[in-house]
Every structure is written in structure tokens, then in C-alpha cells.
Amino acid sequence: MSRRPRRRVLPRVGAACVAVVLAGCTAAGDGAPTSSVSAPTSGTTGTAVPGPATPDPATPVEVTDVTEVASGLDVPWGMGLLPDGRLVVTQRDAGTLVLVGPDGQVTEVTGTGAEELRDLTHAQGEGGLLGVAVGPTGEDLFLYATTGQDNRVVRAALDGTVLGPLDGVLDGIPAARNHDGGRLAFGPDGFLYVTTGDAGQRQDAPDPGSLAGKILRVTTGGDPAPGNPDPGSPVWSSGHRNVEGLGWAPDGRMFASEFGQDAWDELNVIVPGGDYGWPTHEGDPGTDDGTVAPVVTWATREASPSGLAVTDEAVYVAALRGERLWRVPLTAGGVGEPQALLVGEHGRLRAVEVAPDGTLWVLTGNTDGRGEIRAGDDRLLRVTLAPVVG
Template sequence: MRSRLALTSLAVVLGAATGCAGNEQQPIPRVTQPTDLPSQPTAGPDGDDGGSTGGSTGGSGGQRSPRVVRTLVDQLEVPWGVDFLPDGSAVVTERISGRVLGVDADGALTRLGGVAATVPEGEAGLLGVAVSPDFTRDRTLFLYVTTGTDNRVVRARLDGTTLGEPQVVLQGIPRGFIHDGGRIAFGPDGYLYVTTGETGDPELAQDPDSLAGKILRITADGDPAPGNPDPASPVWSLGHRNVQGLAWDDEGRLWASEFGDSEWDELNLVEKGGNYGWPEVEGAGGGRRFIDPQLVWPVEEASPSGLAWADGHLWMAGLRGQRLWRIDVSADGTASAPKAFLTGDYGRLRTVVTAPDGRLWLTTSNRDGRGQPTPADDRIIVLRP
């Protein structure tokens, strides 16, 4: 059981929301050549994301390491969401700037647009992105964004290299200076899954009428997806503190990585209608009321954000832990034998996704909570799993 800690919301108001016009004045980052070497950045705290821990030595346990192929692009501003278009290029969101970028397999960058409603503060801003499963027909991107009043899911049409005006899909998700969730992804069933945080108000995670501290499942129009536990609600699972990673394995099972409080970070196998215990339980020990995590880590070794499935394993990116975890999954859906790679080599690791060619794209998050640059700017690294 966790020790209870009252979190006080921090009232921080920016002078103005980040808009498209301001974003256009910022230069597109340069591309780093493949001869790039690992960096050793130091980052300040960013809520749950934590700061640089240093001195930690994750190991591969004698197994072969994933191989770093290259740094694809650097000098980014907290690249948060990554998803791939049918042509193999990627759409990347920047949390602080509110920009939406196109990145091809060679690292060439295109500014597609921005979300003018973005209010970046603390852990909030322009977060996840998901490409429509019917993109060749509808040319639609879905984005998760923090505004001045809420977190919301919006969609916008991508016309060539120009992002159209966003339209609201789902609004009214509670926003906070911390714990905004923000990962969105289409599942094998064709519906959109949305992770939300409890905004620093733990009791919201157990409130079935609140969209905070949940995993949501919705249609492309923002309606509760058919087959949800409550047909009138978008809630798929509850009792979450701050989920920022979603991935499906080859059997179609949904996995989620979740920030703990002061003791245990979690990897959960997500079940329809499941209650994962926060704030009553942190880590295992929930009894019959709650579903225990499959794996836990001390918070200094993980603070997990992104999660991906590749090469028959789960891959989990650690912020405070500054390492990439590879996790075995058995045929019956049991996670085990986590192994750490890249410990401290690139600093805080935010998002990991599987590219169409089977490689991993890994983003760093080495700017502090105010978005100020640190000795290493944020980048996208390509690895061969």
C-alpha cells in the first residue's frame, strides 16, 4: 500500500498559448549524421518525469543489445507523440512548441502545422498523435492536446504537407500541471484508445464519472466505442495514476506503462472494465478488488512513458530511469525478465514506437519543465531491436 501524499495543484499561467503563427518563426531542426555518439545530458525535474539520476547501471544480462543505427534528427523541443503514415514517414508532435512535424526515414523534416490551442506547462501541452487507420481515404490525424480549460482529442486533415484546422473529437478531460496522460493509439479493433492522468487529484482515478485517471476507448467521432463496459461511457479501464504508454502484442493483448508515486512504476495487462487500484494501491497487493500489475520497478529505475511491441518483446522507455527496457511476454500473456539497455547513454527516454521496417524510433526528453535547453537537445534515435 502506498503512503498517501496530497498533491497540490500548481497554478501556473502562461502569458499566451502557443499558436501556429509563433511556431512558424522557429527554425526546423537540423539533421545529425549517422556518426553521432551518445550524449550525457542532465535534465531538471518535470513532475513524474523526474530528473537525471546518474550512476545507474542497467544491463543486458548477457543477451545481445539492440543496436543504435543513427540519430535521425536532433534539436527538437520535447518530441512527444510519434506515429507513421502509410508511406513510411512519421508524424511527430512537440509538447512545448505545439508543432506537428513530418519526418521521413532519412531524417528530412517538414513542418506540417501546429495546434493553436496548445497550452504547454508542467507536463501538459501537445502530446500524443495517432494516424487514422483509413488515412489513405480520409487523410486524418488525431492529436491529444492540453488547452486552457481541458485536455481534449482533436482531429485534422493532412492535405499534402499542410495540416488543416483541428476539430474537437472528445473534450472535457480534466487537465493539470501534472499527470495529463496523453498517449493515443488505434487498437486492432479499429477504435481509438486514449490515456488520461488524474491531474494530481488521486480520487478522480476511482470516479467512474470522471475521464481522469482512465484509459478511454472511443470511435473516430468521439463516441463511446461499441462493447465498452458502460455503453454510455468512453471508459475502458480505471484506477490509473498516469498512463503514457500503450502497445498491443501479436495476440492483440493491450499493455500499458504507468507512473507510480514514490515506490513502484507499473506494467499492466489491460482488461475490459479493469480497476488498477490507484490511489488505494501502488504496485501489487490489490486483492480481489483490483488488478495487480504484471511487473513493477522502483521509480528511480523507470518513470515509464512510451511502450512498443517489436521483435516479440515489449519495449518501455524510461524517463527518470534513463534506460530502455526489453520485456519478455509468454504465449499466455505473462510479462517477465525485464532487461535494461542504453542506461544513461541518451538521458531521459520519452517515446518508443515500432517503425514499418521493424526498427524502433526512440525520442529523448532532456529539457527541463520550463522547456529550457540542456547540454543535449532532444532527438529521435533509430535502433535495430
């Protein structure tokens, strides 16, 4: 099902931030093992940013430094690197964008588009201003926002600290208090990938006629991208509960992190046209039922995986409820045993990106209504890693 773009977005008045219920993405998985690893399937072509040099995937890494780059962020959710080295960060409940300079200075984005974005965003539960992706030319921002009617993708030009008028890219994505997806990423093929949640309507996840519970692949104008499984549809994969992380490995595999319900969170390798099993099952079904099994599963209390980043040596996954950064080593055609980093040190972790120098930017998520707020929250951290020697 294709959703034609609306070339101009009419603002709607956003609602005030409301409290988030605790029964959101995941529940306890008492007695379940921390994680398990399965064999992956092949994905699309792509590249990744260099990370810590680890010639042996079995070699663990250690955190050698954590630096606070910025603090006082208001429910940060997504981030993207601009050509001039600044980071653009979305603030979910306020419906605002801030820019973080290399020196850590935080500047709020203004302009017509910023005003329209605040009016458009209807923050409720897990919904609000979510993902951001910097366009291929570096001039446009692509943004995922929950409105009073739906979730939608919009775009606008950023000039310095001023956002121009919003243009519609994709609308009609089902929205709810929980399971809104929201991650945006440009793939190595130059097309825009959009993650959606099932919006609480689990039966819609495998339905090819619904945009819920999917990963979508579209042009910058919002049309189905050439090469999609169904040429007339933006759907790239289906059967997802709530995907909030996307990234590509050097060998072309496309990874996505997904929230489970009561037992298992997942790291998946995404293949075009793949059905990832929700709501029939969460985690590995243990049998060939025609769905794609995850390559890693975690007990929900250990993960609740949100954003991810891929380097040339590992997938790094930010965990909310698990309050840690998971490292999943990349092997030849597979993945290694997951390693937990930063366990409990900074609270909930919402997103992770690779900095140009190979360090990791990590966003905390303690002000999202489910965390224990610490003085200075929320933060953007710079994390330096190195292989463990000896």
C-alpha cells in the first residue's frame, strides 16, 4: 500500500506531554537467560564506520573513557550528524530540535519549520518527535513525528540554526500511545528506511495492506523505492512488533533491533520481503514456520533495545530497561556472543551513533517517564572503546 506524499503539512496543535504507563514495550522475563545467538541470513549491500580494531571477533572490548558532551536534554530520542560536524537531536515530548556543537554547546533550532513541527507533534506515551535522518545532500532533515491522526515523515531544509517550512513525505502510519517505531536511516542504496510499530494492533504487523509493524523503504519524495518486494508498496519487511534501530554492516547485512513483549527482545538481519513472526511468536520460533528468526535474542529485562549503530567490527545496541550498551561482534557471515558495556552506569540508553573518529555517541533516556532521573539528565555521552589486551 503506497501513501502519496503531501507536499505541504498543515500544522496541528500538539497535546501536552502525558505520563507514560509502565506496561509499555516489554515486561519481565524472569528466569530467562541473558541472550542467545543464532545464524544470520544475508541482507543488502552497504558500508559501516570503522570502530575499535578487533582482529578476533571473540576479543572483548573495554570502555576506556566516557565524556559528557552535553546535558540537560529533554527526552532526547534521535540524532543525526550534519556535514559541518554538529549533531541534530530530536526531543520527543517537546517536539523540538537542538543542535550540539563539537564543543558541546546546545542550540535550539528555530524558524517556520520548527514552529510547524511543534504544532504538528502530538506527544503521547512513546509517541512524539522521534527519528531524524540527514538527507543525502546534507541540506534536508527527514523527521518522524506522531500527530493527532497518525505517524508521518516530513522533511525541511536546515540553514544554520533555522528550519525551513515542512514538506510531507509519508503519512498514514498508524499511531498509538505505544509501539510507534520511529527510526529513520538512509541506506547505502540512497533510499530512506522507516521503522514502524504495530500501534497495539498486532494483527496488522503481517498484513501487507497496513503500514504498521513494518520496515518501509521509500524515495526522498515518499514513493515506494525501486526494487521493493511489491513495486507499488513501501513495505520492505513485515511481522515486526516495534523496531527502533537500523544499521548496515560492511558485508551488506542490514540489522534491526526489536522490542519483544514478555520474553524475548531481538536483533534481526533484515531481508527484503521477510516476515519476522510477530504476532505469531517473539524470539526464535525454534522451527521453520516461514518466518525469519532473529540472530540474537535477549531477555526483556536485559535489553528493551532502541537505537543501534554498526561499526566494521560490531553492532552496538542501546538498551533502555537493560540500562546498558550491548556489543554484538560481527563474524564472517554471522555474529559473536553479545557483550554488555556500561551496565547501570548511566541509566536508560536510547540511541547510539558512530562519531567520525570512531568513538560512539550515546544518548541517555532517563527523562522519558520510565527512568530514574539523575542530575543533568538527559545526556549525550562520548564513549571510547579499545580491545582488551592480555
